Amino acid sequence: MKNFKEIKGGITAPKGFLASGVVSGIKKSGNKDVALIYSENLAQVAGVFTTNQCAASSVILSKENCKGGSAQAIIVNSGNANACTGDRGYQDSKAMIGQVAESLDLEDNQVVLSSTGIIGEFLEMEKIKVGIDKAVTSLSSQGGRDAAEAIMTTDTYAKELALEIMIGNKVVKLGGIAKGSGMIEPNMATMLGFITTDIAINSQLLKEALKTAVNKSFNKITVDGDQSTNDMVSILANGQAENNQITEKNEQYYKFVEALNYLCTYLAQQIVRDGEGATKFVEIEVKGALSSESAEKAAKKIANSNLVKTAIFGEDPNWGRIIAAVGACGVELDLSKIEIKINDLLLLAKNQEVIKHSSEEKSKLLKEKDIKVEVDLNLGSVSEVVWTCDLSYKYVEINGEYHT
Numbered sequence: 001m002k003n004f005k006e007i008k009g010g011i012t013a014p015k016g017f018l019a020s021g022v023v024s025g026i027k028k029s030g031n032k033d034v035a036l037i038y039s040e041n042l043a044q045v046a047g048v049f050t051t052n053q054c055a056a057s058s059v060i061l062s063k064e065n066c067k068g069g070s071a072q073a074i075i076v077n078s079g080n081a082n083a084c085t086g087d088r089g090y091q092d093s094k095a096m097i098g099q100v101a102e103s104l105d106l107e108d109n110q111v112v113l114s115s116t117g118i119i120g121e122f123l124e125m126e127k128i129k130v131g132i133d134k135a136v137t138s139l140s141s142q143g144g145r146d147a148a149e150a151i152m153t154t155d156t157y158a159k160e161l162a163l164e165i166m167i168g169n170k171v172v173k174l175g176g177i178a179k180g181s182g183m184i185e186p187n188m189a190t191m192l193g194f195i196t197t198d199i200a201i202n203s204q205l206l207k208e209a210l211k212t213a214v215n216k217s218f219n220k221i222t223v224d225g226d227q228s229t230n231d232m233v234s235i236l237a238n239g240q241a242e243n244n245q246i247t248e249k250n251e252q253y254y255k256f257v258e259a260l261n262y263l264c265t266y267l268a269q270q271i272v273r274d275g276e277g278a279t280k281f282v283e284i285e286v287k288g289a290l291s292s293e294s295a296e297k298a299a300k301k302i303a304n305s306n307l308v309k310t311a312i313f314g315e316d317p318n319w320g321r322i323i324a325a326v327g328a329c330g331v332e333l334d335l336s337k338i339e340i341k342i343n344d345l346l347l348l349a350k351n352q353e354v355i356k357h358s359s360e361e362k363s364k365l366l367k368e369k370d371i372k373v374e375v376d377l378n379l380g381s382v383s384e385v386v387w388t389c390d391l392s393y394k395y396v397e398i399n400g401e402y403h404t
Helices: 057-067 086-103 125-137 144-150 203-215 251-273 292-303 306-313 319-327 359-364 393-400
Strands: 004-007 017-022 034-049 070-080 111-118 159-167 170-179 192-197 232-237 281-289 339-342 345-349 370-376 382-389
Touching: 004 251, 017 125, 017 144, 034 057, 034 125, 034 144, 034 192, 034 203, 057 086, 057 111, 057 232, 070 086, 070 125, 070 144, 070 192, 070 232, 086 111, 086 125, 111 192, 111 232, 144 159, 144 170, 159 251, 170 251, 192 251, 203 232, 203 251, 251 281, 251 382, 281 292, 292 306, 292 319, 292 370, 292 382, 306 319, 319 339, 319 345, 319 370
Parallel strands: 070 111, 192 232, 281 370
Antiparallel strands: 004 159, 017 034, 034 070, 034 232, 159 170, 170 192, 281 382, 339 345, 339 370
């Protein structure tokens, strides 16, 4: 039984949070492209960032600001990643932080910055400055959906969720938004996620809670195996729920982590469901492994196989592509013990026994929108799950035309 319930409001559901999403003119489409999230008081902050060695200046600056343990605003622009743009790009990122800080009467190190979009192009700072001004004046307790829309790039819909839990005798709320549909292969990266909560918790435990949740959610997804230069997940906790501050890993801490896990998992799965050109949501479970590391390595190898992903798109239950991916993943295996199922239908049994099914059974196997691939290594007791999507003609079209 869950200790929380879903509510409306997105990132502005928790007490003391305002948000906005506005048009600055960065995107040729004319869609919203600047988002601002603001806490009415100084909040605890934590962040998890891309491991891409060509990280954008927004990542570098936000990493540094999160080290301080407190922040009050998050500013995001979409349509331009401001990555690989040298000192000019770095100074432009600093200018964005500085403008937000001045407008909201904050210190520069109390602002988290994120950018997403095309790599290698300079920001149009005159447009950005106008956008930030509009975002500040548009801040609202009803602005969560606008912010969710403003961080989108190739996404086809906004991704948001809010939850409510009881911590002691206090109502605590969490809200989150995310973007991402392509260039998704975490550790940590390739999407943006922003979370707000009014819980009172110390900085160190907030960092640990976020890391735990990210490892169980955003780090379990892959759309195309490509890792971004920009992406991050960050959380603000402003304490306005007025619960007794969580300072140790007690029952209240684990209730919060459970809710945070659920929130992050929901957003992560929405990213996969909205994968560029995706027609199928695919859960891959590798079980019977000797370690969590080997199970996840095998699952991700399957999830990132273009042959597997195109077979699923073509609704061809070709388990040979799955076994080939497993064999190439570099973990300890015994071919005679491996079993493979798709949607609970056994295709390969132990001792390399191929299970025969009628053409009708096989043709129906991948018709559903949600697909489950299960590989049992039968070596140990550890299992891990990864979520991905299929690879369609539309993915090539979207990415072939992305820049132009």
